[in-house]
Structures are given as C-alpha cells and as structure tokens.
Amino acid sequence: MEVQSVVHDRLYRNVETKNIDEFQSIFKTYYPQVVRQLMRYCKEQSTAEDLAQTVFIQLFDIDWNDIENIPAWLTKSAKFAALNYIRNEKRYREREKKEMERTKTVCESSEEQVMHKEEQKLVQKALDRLNERERKLLMLKYSGYQYKEIAEELQLEQASVGKMIARSKRKFQKLFETMRGESE
Missing domain, CATH: 1.10.10 (Arc Repressor Mutant, subunit A)
Structure with a gap:
C-alpha cells in the first residue's frame, strides 16, 4: 500500500508540473519509431513495446523541456534499453543453462547412485545363491x-x-x- 502511495504521489507531482498534452503529442509522434528501432534489437513485438514504454516513462520522469533533440534522446535511450535487455537476457539464459546442467548432473548422479545400489543388491543376492x-x-x-x-x-x-x-x-x-x- 505504501509503495502505491509513493508512485501515485510521484505521478501526480509530475503531472502538475508538466504539460500532459505535449507529452501525449511526443508519445504519439515517436512511439512507432522507437518500437521499430527496438524491434531491430529484440525481434519480438511485445518486448519492443515494453521497452518503448520504459523509454517513454524515463522521458516523462525527467524534464523533457531541457532536452534539445527529443528524437535523438529517444533513439539513444531506446538503444541503451535494448542493450540492457539483451545483456540481461543473455545472463538469464546462461544462469538457466548452468542450472539445467547442475540439475542434470545431480539427477544423473542420483540415478547412478540408485542404479549402483540396485546392482549391489543383485550382486549380494547372486553371491548368496x-x-x-x-x-x-x-x-x-x-x-x-x-x-x-x-x-x-x-x-x-x-x-x-x-x-x-x-x-x-x-x-x-x-x-x-x-x-x-x-x-x-
């Protein structure tokens, strides 16, 4: 509840000091261009749209009136967002791969232990006969x-x-x- 309150207060504080119509105009003008640029990096429409939203949220959070060239800022921010996404995805895949290998090793060694115990039992039974x-x-x-x-x-x-x-x-x-x- 507290986090929602902080976000709510921050949003309304920004809304009071900013021209929402101007931001909507910037968003409508450049959103398709930013999504297309992000598609070159991430190849998935939904991911590109999510990253574009992140870029526009960053733009909204700063004083965009101080930015001399908004299209250039959006291009640069989109590139950084895409590169961060790619880097995080790569790390995630590497962690997943390591975890899969570790799990596979644990499963194999557990399976080997079970098989070894079963084989020991069979050896003992054969010796007993x-x-x-x-x-x-x-x-x-x-x-x-x-x-x-x-x-x-x-x-x-x-x-x-x-x-x-x-x-x-x-x-x-x-x-x-x-x-x-x-x-x-």
Missing part, C-alpha cells in the same frame, strides 16, 4: 589373494583353484544376469 566354497573362492580372489593363499585358506589343491574360480565366476555371472533380467 552360491554355495559357501564358491562364494569364498570369489571373495578371496577379488580381495587380492593369490591362488596359493586361496588354496591354503580353503584347504584346496593349488592346481585346482584356477578352475574352481572360473566355474564359480561363470555360475555367479549366470545367476547375476538372470536376476538382472528379472528385475528389469
């Missing part, structure tokens, strides 16, 4: 143990460890792929 010896063979192998250490740990012949790991790995892969197919 292996017998204890097959599970231990794979766990020791992928924990970095050498065949000799695996043979000692599980009390197996070292020569058979490689074949047993290969069989366990094939069985695990088959279980995992079957479970993955069921979950999709």
Whole structure:
C-alpha cells in the first residue's frame, strides 16, 4: 500500500508540473519509431513495446523541456534499453543453462547412485545363491589373494583353484544376469 502511495504521489507531482498534452503529442509522434528501432534489437513485438514504454516513462520522469533533440534522446535511450535487455537476457539464459546442467548432473548422479545400489543388491543376492566354497573362492580372489593363499585358506589343491574360480565366476555371472533380467 505504501509503495502505491509513493508512485501515485510521484505521478501526480509530475503531472502538475508538466504539460500532459505535449507529452501525449511526443508519445504519439515517436512511439512507432522507437518500437521499430527496438524491434531491430529484440525481434519480438511485445518486448519492443515494453521497452518503448520504459523509454517513454524515463522521458516523462525527467524534464523533457531541457532536452534539445527529443528524437535523438529517444533513439539513444531506446538503444541503451535494448542493450540492457539483451545483456540481461543473455545472463538469464546462461544462469538457466548452468542450472539445467547442475540439475542434470545431480539427477544423473542420483540415478547412478540408485542404479549402483540396485546392482549391489543383485550382486549380494547372486553371491548368496552360491554355495559357501564358491562364494569364498570369489571373495578371496577379488580381495587380492593369490591362488596359493586361496588354496591354503580353503584347504584346496593349488592346481585346482584356477578352475574352481572360473566355474564359480561363470555360475555367479549366470545367476547375476538372470536376476538382472528379472528385475528389469
């Protein structure tokens, strides 16, 4: 309510000190020219009209009787209004692009996390379906143990460890792929 009052007071103060008929004449004479000039910059009729209104509001707010060449002032003001608009639009698009990229990255990483967790669950389920010896063979192998250490740990012949790991790995892969197919 307070802001409206300030704007209202300012408008009426300007109206009292200015010749409204003269301003309307300036507006009617130069508005189409200003809009055409702005169209060269912004390419949209509605945007050009909005910017033209801004230019004429600026003209109304100052003492236009002190301006020697009103058409030149309007041309210069329209150019600055258009350049400010273009600069602001560019910044807005850059912010939007960065936000979209950030959102995309967050979504992708969230999606990747969900997929990774689901895959971990499938790995655990597939391991649980292996017998204890097959599970231990794979766990020791992928924990970095050498065949000799695996043979000692599980009390197996070292020569058979490689074949047993290969069989366990094939069985695990088959279980995992079957479970993955069921979950999709």
